[in-house]
Amino acid sequence: MESRPEVTVTRDGDDITIAATGALDLFNCREFHDALLDVADSAERVTIDLRDAQYIDTAVLADVAVGANKMRARQKRLTVVVATPTHPHRALEITGLTAILDLQVEALPEPQDPAE
Numbered sequence: 001m002e003s004r005p006e007v008t009v010t011r012d013g014d015d016i017t018i019a020a021t022g023a024l025d026l027f028n029c030r031e032f033h034d035a036l037l038d039v040a041d042s043a044e045r046v047t048i049d050l051r052d053a054q055y056i057d058t059a060v061l062a063d064v065a066v067g068a069n070k071m072r073a074r075q076k077r078l079t080v081v082v083a084t085p086t087h088p089h090r091a092l093e094i095t096g097l098t099a100i101l102d103l104q105v106e107a108l109p110e111p112q113d114p115a116e
Contacts, residue, residue, distance in 0.1 A: 003054065007031040014044035021052040026059040033063045040070035040078070047079040050088040051106060061095055068101040077101060083108045 005022035016039045020032050039046055048064065050056065068078040079102040082089040089105060092098055 005029070005032075005053075007035055009035050009039075015047070016043045016045065017047045017049055019049040019052070020056075023055040024053060024060045025055070025057040029057075029060050029063070032060060036063050036067040037070075040067040041074075043071075044076065045079070046071065046076075047081060049081045050086075051081055051083045053082075053088045054086070056088045056091055061091060061097065064092070065097055065100070068097065072100060079104060081106065 003022040005020060005024045005028050008019045010017045010019070018032065018035050018039075024032055036046070036048065046067065048067075064078070064080065071078045078100075080092060081104045082092065084105050084107060086108070092101075092103060
């Protein structure tokens with residue numbers, strides 16, 4: 001079952017991290033949209049953390065593309081962190097957005113044996 005999305009913004013000096021969890025789509029991604037477009041014009045470094053996102057749709061992908069292009073116009077790069085294998089990782093790869101941003105891929109942790 002997909003969980004309700006949450007978006008948090010963390011600032012550490014010039015570094016801004018936008019972490020999104022759950023399933024993000026057109027109907028619930030306004031907070032993500034506003035957070036990313038607010039910082040893409042001025043921040044030195046922006047990282048989008050989608051490691052705990054279960055799903056992203058084309059509205060989120062469009063926001064990522066706009067944010068990446070705004071940063072590229074200022075000779076900066078947007079970084080996106082994803083887990084693999086996940087839907088967000090596949091969506092970013094399939095759309096070719098990896099050409100305009102830095103993608104960091106982390107393996108999902110191995111499931112724990114409940115008997116241990």
